[in-house]
Amino acid sequence: MSGQVNDISRLSHQLVEFYEKISSWEQDVVKSSGLSTAQMHAIEIVGHGVSLRMKELAGKMGVTTGTLTVMVDRLEEQGLLKRTPHATDRRSWLVELTAAGGKLFDQHHQYHLRLTEEITAPLSSHEQEMFTVLLEKIVSQM
Amino acid sequence: MSGQVNDISRLSHQLVEFYEKISSWEQDVVKSSGLSTAQMHAIEIVGHGVSLRMKELAGKMGVTTGTLTVMVDRLEEQGLLKRTPHATDRRSWLVELTAAGGKLFDQHHQYHLRLTEEITAPLSSHEQEMFTVLLEKIVSQM
DNA sequence: CCCATATTGTTTGATTGTCAAGATACACTA
DNA sequence: TAGTGTATCTTGACAATCAAACAATATGGG
Secondary structure, three states, X not given: OOOHHHHHHHHHHHHHHHHHHHHHHHHHHHHOOOOOHHHHHHHHHHHHOOOEEHHHHHXXXXXXXXXXXXXXXXXXXXXXXXXXXOOOOOOOEEEEEOHHHHHHXXXXXXXXXXXXXXXXXXXXXXHHHHHHHHHHHHHHHO | OOXXXXXXXXXXHHHHHHHHHHHHHHHHHHHOOOOOHHHHHHHHHHHHOOOEEXXXXXXHHOOOHHHHHHHHHHHHHOOOEEEEEOOOOOOOEEEEEOHHHHHXXXXXXXXXXXXXXXXXXXXXXXXXXXXXXXXXXXXXXX
């Protein structure tokens, strides 16, 4: 037998490398846009779907609402995000992208697509399909 | 044809999800150790190989040397890292793990192995092997 | 060897990120 | 509907971060 333990260790190492490389790629790309990675992360999450409460956004980002308050303040000053009062809960704000924020989000999304293309360049189309399927299986279980 | 563009878009989405989930897992694990994610990142990098210069470590972390100076100060105070003079370049320090730092690194490495096991649980051993091979192909090209 | 330029790490001042505690609004029970 | 506990966001104090200035050392050309 080839050893379960070594297989796991080998894969773990690849995952760390993979994660590191994506991180540094993201950092480089974001830096050129003038935002911090945390700020861009907020843009990415808000841009992905419907408007969110501060609390929900904070939860998705893994920070406290206190942290998010000042972050949204700054992104609002930069005209990328805006707060809208919640329809029925007067404690809450809904956070949304402005037009400028949406434009930035789209641009960043394009960067993601381009990175994905580069990443999968060394794979045949069959391999690429397999990789996607396996990744979907993994992600849906996490 | 099924559409190259949609395939890329689909994979890109999975990659983002995957990255997000690993990030939040890492955050949770690190938080329980009392360090910040940045600090643990330093431990991980230093623990992975030979000793590094401040500049090199800062580069790998995507942070300025000024930031690293205070970070290493704190980790040195906590007894996890130590500075050693460079053998031939008296401007430089080499950063290494202490025994306690090594122990922390080992523990964190075990967490990584456990996460890798959990992640690949829904995969057959053949699928797991394939995933590893594809990931190696990708990582080696990044 | 000497000088000019480059590199490495630290320090400083300003900005940004972070959390704990506070202030306001909601929800539920009686 | 009053009271009590819970939820949501902001505030204030502190830590992390960066860019730029600095000190010490290295490097290379005359």
